[in-house]
Amino acid sequence: MNLNFTAAELAFRDDVRAFLRDQLPADIAHRVKSGLAVRAEDYTCWQGILHRQGWGAPNWPKQFGGTGWSPVQLHIFDEEAAAAGAPRTIPFGLKMVAPVIMAFGNTQQQQRYLPGILSGRDWWCQGYSEPGAGSDLASLKTRAERHGDHYLVNGQKTWNTLGQHANWIFCLVRTDPNAPKPQQGISFLLIDMKTPGITVRPIITMDGVHEVNEIWFENVQVPVENRIGEEHQGWTYAKFLLGHERSSIAGVGVSKRELGRLKSIAAQEIKNGKPLLQDPLFAARIAQVEIDLMALEITNLRALSAESKQRAPGPETSILKIKGTEIQQSLSELMMYAVGPYALPFGRLSREEGDVQAVAGPDYAAPLAAAYCNMRKASIYGGSNEIQRNIISQMILGL
């Protein structure tokens, strides 16, 4: 039992560090590290740089243009990229739909869709949730009626992240409304966002940001060849996708970076004539989250170690989701409390632009209250933390 990386893994880490030092644009890293809004073109630009390096799809197998890295290498890459301030990967193409296309799509579909995901040419978004289907996803109502060589899709999707930039969407649709169980009669469709009848409407979240959308489908024609796998079998693919969504869910690298930012802010803020970092109560709060993050890191390494032995990520990833998001939320909360009332002035438009100018108070204070508000989503998305507890009690505890 040991926590050491092998010599080959350390050499790999050096390569990753050198690449990030040379290739990650400074302005993008600055926005990421300061908690400012990352622009759509930042994501595309970074994906292009990764692609040119041959690292466009770290989690893909080599045969589809991936790196074929081991789980430990993936972990090292995630950790180093987060520390350097690289933007997060937009997961919808690379980490969600691509594994489904690889596992269940036909050769033509693989050739048609995968290269665009790899290069960043195509931006994918997710069409899972509906107003009446959140945690109870299988109750979704969006209809797809078969008309010869195409489906006619009608319905509404919601909580669609960054779909305003997307040119493709993957959707769960109901193809058989008379199936005996809600999980049956669902199909998995890939839909071109330019198809007539699709309307994207922004949902502005409480931080004032346009991050999510609702999407309306009115008589949208989708070719049958855009269906993945068998008709009515979409739930199987959907569950497979959700399993992949949870890999790297712990967010250890990003939380380490955010912990560093928290400490840097707490070192600059003054309370009772001393840096806030030395205030006993506040120091204890930081220590608690730092200690929990140490534990999460080991739990994540344990999961990776199991994955390296070809064991697929299991229900244990629910632990990573719960603890990971609790830590992310604590960090955003502590950062806001660290600056006190100067967290309150709200520079909404400037945050959207990514170049925040503090309305009042220190620059680092400007995005913190909005980020705190934004991070409330973490325990809700990706299977709410209550759903994760259901998974643990059913799949692990056998209740």
Place this chain on the structure above:
Amino acid sequence: MDFNLTDEQQLLSDTVQRFAREDYTFDKRREILNTAPGWSREVWNELAGLGLTALNVPETHGGLGAGPVETMLVMNTFGAALLLEPFLGAAIVAPALLTRLDDANAAADLLPAIATGERIVIVAHREPQTRGELEHVVTRAEPSGDGYVINGYKSVIAHAGTADELLITARTSGNPTDTDGISVFRIKPGMPGLTVKSYLTIDGQRAGDIELQGVKVASSALIGTAGQAFSAIEGAHEVALSAICAEAIGIIKAVNSATLEYARSRKQFGQPISKFQVLQHRMADMFVQGEHATSMSYLAAIRCIDGNTHERRRSLSAAKVVIGQAGRFVGQQAIQIHGGMGVTDELMVSHHFKRLTTIDLTYGDTDFHTQRFISLTQAG
């Protein structure tokens, strides 16, 4: 990076589990608990026969020279079984201290007898005001003739009254909070001026306070260099911390599985209470805390002999915090879910709860280790 056990480690773990399952049942433990000494020499000999008392003694002194991972595996099982015998003190802490004191004579004399289980050696370091501060030693040893005279007080020393020989720490120079000036003396319990007041602790273990009033020892009682024992004492405590973290993990897992079993069988409102989501989520949280704490027990085992002092200290304090918190949460919730039965003496869960409580209060509690973690982190 590797979280697997070697074949030897797996075998060791299986052996200890078989011992616990077959020879250390809850009923057997209760019998032992009710005897006058509160622990069993017969069981001790059996542990020695299994080679467990030799585990932490170096091979050069007749031991197995195993490491913290082996100790962790053994303590996982001894935690679940709630072992009453002085394994932590006599088979882990004492050899850990002796191997770090750099005294060939004392090592050659004591370690082989520790390995065979013949002699029970107990380290007596904690004092009333020590809490977790290891350098806080008020007990003094003044040179006198060709030896020393020792005056002082040691408090809540597990198995103090059991010891064939005590390793007592005393200050030979400096002030009560200096790291320099602390020495270790080997003292037999019957020495004039030394009184041991033995008692039962809440967890059913035996402990005692030791009063030293003008205890005269020969200079040969000093182990290692006078005044230079602090780092050895700290090292032994770090090994002990890792061991009790593992003990707590064994308890937490046993408590979690007992709670699951109880909730499945206990019926109210016409169904097993395990069907209630409020309890399912509670038990999911208990499981999550258990895994969170297991990770820190691994970290403690891996880091407790790390050469990097800063990382070692920081990791151990962090581990003790997480294990203290997880132990408290899991223990309290387990009692709650067991309902009225949980607060009785009849079920093992209350005994597990009391041992978890004891673990949090010893070797520095959660608050102490949080503060220590903060100071270490700020010192960088």
